[in-house]
Every structure is written in structure tokens, then in C-alpha cells.
Amino acid sequence: MKIAFILKHFYYYSAQLIEKLAVNNDISLFLDADNREVFQTGDMHARKSSISRLFPGNVQTCFFRSRSRAFEFFAFLRIGFRLRRLRPEIIHVHLSLIRINLYYWVIKKVFCRSCKLILTVHDVRAHPGEASSHVTLSKLSRRLVYDAADKIIVHGEILKKELLDIYPHLKNKIHVLPHGELSIFKRWGNETKTDLLDAEEMVVLCFGRMTPYKDLDTLIEAGKILFKSMDSFRIVIAGAGPQIEKKKHEITKHPCFLCLDGYIPNEMVAYLFSRADIVVLPYLEASQSGVAALAYAFRKPVVATRVGALPEAVLHGKTGFLVPLGDPSRMADAIIRLLTEEGLKQRMRKHIQAWVDRRLSWDRIAQQTMRLYQ
Secondary structure (H helix, E strand, C coil): CEEEEEECCCHHHHHHHHHHHCCCCEEEEEEECCCCCCCCCCCHHHHHHHHHHHCCCCCEEEEECCCCHHHHHHHHHHHHHHHHHHCCCEEEEEECCCCCCCHHHHHHHHHCCCCEEEEEECCCCCCCCCCCCCHHHHHHHHHHHHHHCCEEEECCHHHHHHHHHHCHHHCCCEEECCCCCCHHHHHHCCCCCCCCCCCCCEEEEEECCCCCCECHHHHHHHHHHHHHHCCCEEEEEEECCHHHHHHHHHHHCCCCEEEEECCCCHHHHHHHHHHCCEEEECECCCCCCHHHHHHHHCCCCEEEECCCCHHHHCCECCCEEEECCCCHHHHHHHHHHHHHCCCHHHHHHHHHHHHHHHHHCHHHHHHHHHHHHC
């Protein structure tokens, strides 16, 4: 089968799916060269080197530019004409809700009418602080692109329900597939030599985009409770965003916290997750969580707020603990239990391994995706 992926976001997620699909299918990739999540330099040789570590060598790769609306307009015209020549059976797009691009509708309706358009919608609703500045146009774009799609994939039953609440006419298009584990970061696992954390310290990791839906206030208060109850532990808060900038002074004045503010290179991501004892997901609101998928790849138990589709990703008492929204005492209790109860982390790691094998493996998800394509 000939499959084309158009990727502006979600490269690490997509790479593991594409690796499995490329075994028996002809894959073409259209990649945004201005994606700063992956490409930290404008040098094309460096970009190609980054891509060679992410995607299998038997896929065709084409870069496009999206640094401005003018660049993006001409880029998508070129993509449309190239897709018309390629004539793929499937066009698969991973969508960020911040800006759903109307060009996908144009590609389906003008350039590739006979192709199936598959959308993976990672966020059904905008997170706090991430709403589009062009609300009316954004709603229109979503409606047109969703209507043009042949199938829509979401990562949780609750997300399917939320999407149907907004667009009930999409009932027969929406399908639920799990968010696979993100073991791809293990490829950078031996590239960091650092004494950032003492070998004797137990490590609680909070990682990711520090945007307004991350509940750092509750985590900070939970850390203060831990500090009164335990010795030799460190809470590492790593990532970039307005929340960490806003709370940095409060975080750094407590000795139990380590603040890593800014872009975290892949080799440091691998180090932090390898070094962590547990991973904490303090959310005010959430859809699903790539951080949970990353924690599971390193077989780390998680403590997560009971919001969004997280209860579908975290098996309470088996792969981690779910705690109520905005409750630092319950969060601290869950962390203390994981760090101190003999044998608990080891038992949870076995449950995580079984959960990954049974539900989150990319072999399984690729098979489910192929069934949707057909």
C-alpha cells in the first residue's frame, strides 16, 4: 500500500508507527523543516542527520517550510502536486488543535480525491492558554477538515465522546487507538555523561511542555510535604513554557527541587527517564499524555491527576496511581508510597511491561492502523 504522511508535529510518535508500517508498505514523508521540536538548527545536513535517526531508511522524505503563511501556502501547493503524481492510497495527518490547517481539506478535495484521508487528532479541545487567536476561522477549518476525512483516530474513549459532543455527525468516522509507548528516546540513551543527580537520590520527574494546564502549584505543595517526610530525594521539573518561567523562583528556593528550564535535548531526555524512579503528571486538564507513554517506555510508574483520558492510560494501583485534581496531600502520599513501599515499584514495572505488550506495542498499533486504512 502507498501511504503518505504529512507531519508538522508529533515526529517521535509518528516515527515508531512509520517504522512498523514501512516493513510492508511504500511510505512517503512530508516533513516541516521549521519544526523546532526536532530541528534545532537551520542546517540541512543536520536536519537530514536528525531524520536518519528517527525514520527508517526505506522511506521517501520531502521537506517543506512553514515559517510564515506565505511559505506554507506555496509549500502545500507543492505537496498537493507531488501527491497527485505519487497517487498514494492513504494520506495520514497528525493534527495539533492549536492550528488545524485548511490546506488538508484542499489536498483531499482538489489534489487527491481518490485517496483516503486519515486524521489522528491528539487534542480534541484546546488546552488552557493554547486556544487559536482566530477562533471562528479555526472552528471552520476543523469542521471542513474533519468532514473531509475518511477516518479519525483519537487516543481515548473519553476523547471520542468529547469529539462526538461537538460533531455528532462524525459518529461512523471516529476510532480509538492507544497512544503507543515512546521507546524511540532510548536511541539516545548512552550519549549523556553527567553527575547532575547524585546516585543515592531517589528521583521524581515532571517533564514536558510547561503550559497553563500543567498544575505545578499542586506539585510544589506536594514537594513541600515530601520534604518534611523524607530524605535523599529530588523532584526534577524539566521543560519549557510559561508555567516554569512563572514558578521558577518558587521552585528553586526549595532544596528538594531541580529546575531544568528550556529545551531538553534527546540525550538528556533519555538520561532523565532512565534515572527517574517515578514520573509525575500534574495536570489541571488533559487529553492523553505522551509523557505517560514515554515513562512506560522506560518502565517507570506514574502518578497522574485523574483528568481527561489519563484514567484510560494509567491503571490505578498497577502502572501507577491516579490522584484527585488539585490535592497535594494525595499526590505526596502516592509518591511516598512508590518511593518507600518495598517491592511496589518492581511489581508496577512488571504490570507496565505487560500493559505495553498487550496494548501499547507499535506492532499491535500498526496492525490496528492498517485495518483502518483498509
